Amino acid sequence: MSRIVDVLVVGSGLAGLVAALTAAEQGRSVRLLTSGMDSLAISGGSVDFLGYADSRLASDPWQSLALLPEDHPYRLLGTESVRSAFQFFSDTMEKQHWPMRPALAQDGTPRNTQLPTIMGTLKPTYLLPASLNTQAMASAKKVLVLSVQGLRDCQPALVVSQLKRYRSWADREFSQGLLPSPFGETHRAITALDLARLADKQQSRQWLLNALAPHAGKYDLILIPPLCGSRANPEVWQAVNVAAGCPVVEMLSIPPGVGGLRLRDALLTALHKLDFELVENTTVLRAETADKVCTSVLAEASGQQRRHEARAFVTATGGILGGGMVLEPGQCWDSVFNIDITVPQDVTQWSEPQIFGNHLFSRMGVRVDREMRPVDAAAAVRWQNVFFAGRSLGGYDYATEKSGHGVAIATGWQAGRMAAAAAAAGEKQ
Ligand SMILES: Cc1cc2nc3c(=O)[nH]c(=O)nc-3n(C[C@H](O)[C@H](O)[C@H](O)COP(=O)(O)OP(=O)(O)OC[C@H]3O[C@@H](n4cnc5c(N)ncnc54)[C@H](O)[C@@H]3O)c2cc1C
Structure with a gap:
């Protein structure tokens, strides 16, 4: 543990894992410190890139990038870098x-898909597991919506009544049903994760x-909650599609995030083949810096403090939810580098009365340059070897834009690349 690593990453969410x-793929030694579970444990397994821009539905997210404000992370990176980051992620998942x-439009251009949720709403999202048959979803006439006895989160009657309100789903012939519970008679509320874990093992599947x-053989499409395994295992999908005799599409669900766990599983499998150490249950208390360079971070695990030295650092600690930002009335700062995030003193200005409004707290975060290095109010780089990624960045609102995993991938890729380059430069000195 005492060796100086090339790159030290804080946070094991999608941004930290991609960074x-x-x-590590650039040949750098990487250590990742993380205090706990990240938002992959509560999120879906599709990658939202940009569902809405300028309050309008974005069917082609690449085109809609131009509508974003200039300080948005995608605009800072530029379209070509965002493209390279998505390519890196897609190649990784393919491997x-x-x-x-x-999904592809008729002319072959990639576009957003409107994926059904267990609430019967449609959510625009971009990268989908290839096992999810978008063509069947678009063309199916006879659709069966299934849930499982005891799974309170998903009620087929609600899904059907809500989906029928959308023009694209209104003329389908819906049926609904409940699969028997594998747990028998129980008062315990079942979650999709309980069921997905059963599907991980061949016997219980x-x-x-x-x-x-x-x-x-009775339907063109079956919609079910996400219960086809908690790992990135295509065998489960293949077996499920064969058993159903038609394409099976998992609806997006509320937490626990079965789909997000599959993404994490695939990324960690890729990382463990490289020079990579994962240190869990460890909270970084503060960074130690001198002359515009970070030398180490001080972390605590099981009541013991330990210094971790590295040549470059990536901070991917999430937003308010992930613990990356600390809020107090009239104040906000990042939890590792103590960077002050300017906010109005009047807390009532942090949010809007409308629940889906344009809330300031959703866009609060650290300001960075194109290389993801934090900058001060005069746009001067604070530290040469520190890079931020993911929800700890300011200038975007993943919830209203539907851009969560997309920004995490794009900025994580850039932060990881820049940190690798900074570490290589540091090694030569
Ligand atoms: C309920 C829900 C569902 C969602 N569903 C989707 C979806 O289907 N598709 C999509 O694209 N997006 C979705 N999102 C958004 C998406 O999950 C996030 O925007 C994105 O993945 C953020 O990733 P991150 O790595 O920046 O942060 P996080 O995932 O929050 O990770 C932060 C990490 O930092 C660690 N950490 C924080 N502070 C410290 C510290 N001091 N020391 C050590 N470790 C620390 C935390 O333990 C955690 O591991 C969803 C979000 C929510 C809340």
Whole structure:
């Protein structure tokens, strides 16, 4: 643990994992410190790139990038870098046998897909597991919506009644049903994760295949909650589609985030083949800096403090939710470097009365340059070897834009690349 690594990453969310993988693939030694679970544990397995721009639905997210404000992370990076980052992510997932691809318009251009949720709403998202058949979703006439007895989060009747309100789904012939619970009679509320874990193992997966069999051959499409395994394992999908006799599409669900866990599984599998150390249950307390350079971070695990030295640092600690930002009335700062994030003193200005309004707190975060190095109010770089990524950045609102995993991938890739280059430069000195 005492060796000086090339790149030290803080935070194991999508941004931290992508940064770590980008740096490690460039031959750098990488250590990742993380205090706990990240938002992958509560999020879906599709990558939102840009669902809305300038309050308008973005069917072609690449075109819509131009509508974003200039300080948005995508605009800072530029379209070509965002493209390279998405390519890196897609290539990685392909190698892990969990391809993530966009749907294609008739002219072959990639576009957003409107994916059904367990609330019966449609959400624009971009990269989808290749196992998710977008063509069947668009053309299916006879659609069966299924849930599982005891799974309170997903009610087929609600899904059907809500989906029918959309023009693209209104003329389908819907049926609905409940699969028997694999847990028998129980008062315990079942989650999609409980069911997905059963599908991970070949023996217990048989429950799902047997339950689907009576429906085989009767429908063009089956919509189910995300229960086809918690790992990035294409075998589960193949078996489920065969048992159902038609394409099966998992709806986006509320937490726990089965789909997000699959992304994490694939990225960690890729990382563990490289010079990579994962240190969990460790909270970084502060960074130690001198002359515009960070030399180490001080971290605490099980009541013990330890210094971690590195040549370059990536901070991917998430937003308010992830613990990356600390809020107090009239004040906000990043939890590792103590960078002050300017906010209005009057807390009522941090949010708007409308729940889906343009809330300031959603866009608060660290300001960076194109290389993802934090800058001060005069746009001067604070430290040469420190790079920020993901939700700890300011200038975007992932919830209203639907850009969460997309920004994490794009900025994580850039931060990882820049940190690898800074480490290489530091090694030569
Ligand atoms: C309920 C929900 C569902 C979502 N679903 C989707 C979806 O389907 N698709 C999509 O594209 N986006 C989705 N998003 C958005 C998306 O999850 C995030 O915007 C994005 O993934 C943020 O990743 P991140 O790596 O920046 O931060 P996080 O995932 O929050 O990770 C931050 C990490 O930093 C660690 N950390 C924080 N402080 C410290 C410290 N001091 N020391 C050590 N470690 C620290 C945390 O433990 C955590 O591991 C969803 C968000 C939510 C809340």
